[in-house]
Amino acid sequence: MTRTGLTGHKKEFGGQRMNDKSLTRRDFLGGCAAFSALGSSTTAAADDAPSAARAFTRSPPPITAANQVVNVMDFEPLARNALPPAHYGYLATGADDDRTVVRNHEAFSQIGIRAFRFNDLTRFDTSLALWGSVWSSPIYLSAVSAMRAFHPEAELGVARAARACSTQYMIAGGSSDALEDVAKARGAPLWQQIYPTDDWAVTAGLIRRAEGAGCSAVALTVDSRGARNSETLRRAMASDNRQCENCHPGNNHDQVRKSPFYAGLDVSKVKGLAPADQSPAFLDRVRAAVKGRFIAKGVVTAEDAAIAVEHGVDAIIVSNHGGRNEETLQATIECLPEVVAAVRGRVPVFLDGGVRRGTDVFKALALGAKAVGIGRPYGWGLAAFGQPGVEAVINILNRELTTIMKQAGTPTLASISPTHVLKLLPTGK
Numbered sequence: 001m002t003r004t005g006l007t008g009h010k011k012e013f014g015g016q017r018m019n020d021k022s023l024t025r026r027d028f029l030g031g032c033a034a035f036s037a038l039g040s041s042t043t044a045a046a047d048d049a050p051s052a053a054r055a056f057t058r059s060p061p062p063i064t065a066a067n068q069v070v071n072v073m074d075f076e077p078l079a080r081n082a083l084p085p086a087h088y089g090y091l092a093t094g095a096d097d098d099r100t101v102v103r104n105h106e107a108f109s110q111i112g113i114r115a116f117r118f119n120d121l122t123r124f125d126t127s128l129a130l131w132g133s134v135w136s137s138p139i140y141l142s143a144v145s146a147m148r149a150f151h152p153e154a155e156l157g158v159a160r161a162a163r164a165c166s167t168q169y170m171i172a173g174g175s176s177d178a179l180e181d182v183a184k185a186r187g188a189p190l191w192q193q194i195y196p197t198d199d200w201a202v203t204a205g206l207i208r209r210a211e212g213a214g215c216s217a218v219a220l221t222v223d224s225r226g227a228r229n230s231e232t233l234r235r236a237m238a239s240d241n242r243q244c245e246n247c248h249p250g251n252n253h254d255q256v257r258k259s260p261f262y263a264g265l266d267v268s269k270v271k272g273l274a275p276a277d278q279s280p281a282f283l284d285r286v287r288a289a290v291k292g293r294f295i296a297k298g299v300v301t302a303e304d305a306a307i308a309v310e311h312g313v314d315a316i317i318v319s320n321h322g323g324r325n326e327e328t329l330q331a332t333i334e335c336l337p338e339v340v341a342a343v344r345g346r347v348p349v350f351l352d353g354g355v356r357r358g359t360d361v362f363k364a365l366a367l368g369a370k371a372v373g374i375g376r377p378y379g380w381g382l383a384a385f386g387q388p389g390v391e392a393v394i395n396i397l398n399r400e401l402t403t404i405m406k407q408a409g410t411p412t413l414a415s416i417s418p419t420h421v422l423k424l425l426p427t428g429k
């Protein structure tokens with residue numbers, strides 16, 4: 001696939017000029033498989049589509065409703081057009097050169113699917129039963145902070161979409177809407193994502209608040225140890241000439257002092273999102289404080305997976321924060337097998353990062369994931385259309401998952417196994 005370098009060029013960005021020194025288009029757009037020319041009405045499928053498909057993507061009619069969108073990647077340019085530069089930059093950004101963002105997605109393309117024909121699909125079912133709940137599919141909405149930056153419906157719109165689609169919603173600790181209101185809108189227990197923070201009194205307060213609002217699980221994000229190098233975000237902010245003071249008094253982007261989730265807690269001693277000492281004893285401390293399910297979010301190695309299980313977690317999420325925290329150049333789908341092997345079936349393993357197709361979900365399940373989270377895609381859907389956009393993203397992924405499960409001859413999630421995937425050789429080898 002070609003990479004379109006924008007080095008040294010000025011480009012149109014969300015209606016404003018942006019001086020872009022080193023971004024490539026693919027990097028900036030968050031790992032999508034194919035992108036439209038910036039600002040053009042061409043669909044996202046155009047760049048990399050084979051010539052026959054391209055013939056149908058050159059001059060598409062303008063998209064005015066979520067249900068006209070063909071695939072999840074097509075929401076990305078719609079979101080970019082809908083958002084001011086800084087907010088789009090926040091959604092898109094990775095770390096350093098954004099190459100882990102890209103790799104998260106592209107690594108799925110290096111896995112093939114083995115399809116079997118002689119089997120019985122009479123009792124076909126995509127649902128997942130987990131911890132006493134039944135989801136319509138193994139796809140859940142992972143934590144994305146500050147959804148009001150993308151659409152006025154914010155987390156309430158996401159929760160209503162999750163309710164309409166019977167999808168599990170992990171609300172971010174940095175949400176713009178209050179947890180209790182979002183829980184009511186969802187109408188079923190949320191999962192609450194929290195950062196450990198470096199003040200235990202605050203951490204314990206967050207856990208109590210989550211459980212008081214009926215959250216069935218607390219997902220502790222363990223991958224945010226220091227200030228991240230979000231260059232794409234910084235470039236986007238520099239190109240954004242709006243006055244942000246109304247939304248961010250004092251230009252404050254500090255979720256601890258902004259999000260309603262922290263309201264009522266004394267956060268004066270919090271200096272970071274994680275303690276400097278995040279050794280296994282810290283996991284024990286959180287384990288003892290969480291009465292419901294305790295999930296470790298952000299594990300990418302077998303060694304850490306073994307520690308997390310030994311220290312009492314109920315599930316592990318293989319995640320690199322959507323490539324936003326550090327540039328490891330390791331896709332989560334590449335990290336999944338070693339984590340699954342280390343966990344040895346003792347707790348469920350989930351995965352997020354770069355999931356844009358039903359086939360991506362299928363591949364993750366085949367490699368041992370129990371469920372699969374999405375981040376940016378539903379942010380794009382919300383930005384473009386509000387609640388209907390989030391529903392459309394979920395529905396497209398569910399439809400695509402249904403298709404590939406039928407084609408591969410797998411009537412249930414449990415029937416998807418390592419035998420259904422293989423590592424592809426590089427093209428031409």
Ligand SMILES: Cc1cc2nc3c(=O)[nH]c(=O)nc-3n(C[C@H](O)[C@H](O)[C@H](O)COP(=O)(O)O)c2cc1C
Binds near residue numbers: 173221323353376379
């Ligand atoms: C704008 C944005 C904000 C996010 N905020 C959080 C957060 O507050 N806490 C967290 O654990 N993960 C956060 N994430 C990471 C997601 O939960 C998830 O791991 C990631 O987005 C998955 O990759 P994907 O965007 O490629 O689907 C955020 C992701 C994005 C895009």
